[in-house]
Amino acid sequence: KQEVTQIPAALSVPEGENLVLNCSFTDSAIYNLQWFRQDPGKGLTSLLLIQSSQREQTSGRLNASLDKSSGRSTLYIAASQPGDSATYLCAVSPDSNYQLIWGAGTKLIIKP
Amino acid sequence: GAGVSQTPSNKVTEKGKYVELRCDPISGHTALYWYRQSLGQGPEFLIYFQGTGAADDSGLPNDRFFAVRPEGSVSTLKIQRTERGDSAVYLCASSLGDGRTTDTQYFGPGTRLTVL
Numbered sequence: 001k002q003e004v005t006q007i008p009a010a011l012s013v014p015e016g017e018n019l020v021l022n023c024s025f026t027d028s029a030i031y032n033l034q035w036f037r038q039d040p041g042k043g044l045t046s047l048l049l050i051q052s053s054q055r056e057q058t059s060g061r062l063n064a065s066l067d068k069s070s071g072r073s074t075l076y077i078a079a080s081q082p083g084d085s086a087t088y089l090c091a092v093s094p095d096s097n098y099q100l101i102w103g104a105g106t107k108l109i110i111k112p
Numbered sequence: 113g114a115g116v117s118q119t120p121s122n123k124v125t126e127k128g129k130y131v132e133l134r135c136d137p138i139s140g141h142t143a144l145y146w147y148r149q150s151l152g153q154g155p156e157f158l159i160y161f162q163g164t165g166a167a168d169d170s171g172l173p174n175d176r177f178f179a180v181r182p183e184g185s186v187s188t189l190k191i192q193r194t195e196r197g198d199s200a201v202y203l204c205a206s207s208l209g210d211g212r213t214t215d216t217q218y219f220g221p222g223t224r225l226t227v228l
Contacts, residue, residue, distance in 0.1 A: 034216075042221055043116075043220055044155075044203070044219040046216045049216060089154050091154070098143065098160055098207070098215065099170075100145075100155070100217070102155050102156070104153050104154045
C-alpha cells in the first residue's frame with residue numbers, strides 16, 4: 001500500500017530564505033507526483049506536476065525534483081515571501097488510475 | 113472562468129441525519145473526484161467519475177456513502193445516518209479527463225461537515 005510522508009510537519013523561516021520541503025513515498029511505481037498549496041478556506045492549488053519519466057519541474061521561484069528509485073521528492077522555494085505562507089502537500093498518482101494519495105502536508109510560515 | 117464550486121460551504125448536522133453535498137465542476141471537465149480531509153491530514157480519495165459513471169469508488173468508506181453525477185456535470189455526495197467520525201472537509205476536484213498524464217485536478221474550496 002502506497003504511503004506518502006512529508007517532513008517537517010511545520011516550518012517557520014524568515015523572509016528571503018531559500019527552503020526545501022521533503023516528500024517520500026513507499027512504492028516507486030507512480031504515474032506522476034504533484035505538489036499542491038492549501039490556503040485556509042480556499043481549497044487546493046496545483047503548483048507543479050512531475051511525470052514519472054521526469055526529474056524536475058520549475059515554475060518561477062519553485063523547483064520540484066523527483067527521484068523515483070529512492071521514493072523522494074523535494075520542493076525548493078527560493079527567496080521566500082510572506083505570501084508563500086500556506087500548507088504544502090505532495091500527492092502521488094499510482095500507475096493506471098487518477099487517484100491521488102496524499103501526504104499530511106508541511107505548514108510553512110514565512111516571517112516578515 | 114469559473115472554478116469548481118461546492119455548496120454548502122459549511123454544514124452542521126446531528127448524528128443519524130442524512131446530508132447531501134454538491135459539487136459544480138469546471139465546465140467541460142469530464143473527470144470529477146471527491147476527497148475527504150480530516151484536520152491535520154492530507155485528503156483521502158473517495159470516488160472518481162468519468163462522465164456519468166463512477167470509474168473508481170474504492171475509497172468510499174462504507175455503504176452509508178454514495179455519490180451521483182447523473183448528467184455528467186454536477187455531482188452530489190450523499191451520506192446516510194451520519195456519524196461523528198464523518199466530520200471533515202469534503203473536497204471536490206475536476207479535470208479535463210482526456211487521459212493525458214498532465215491532467216491537472218482543480219479543487220473547490222470544500223464543504224466543512226460537522227456531525228454533532
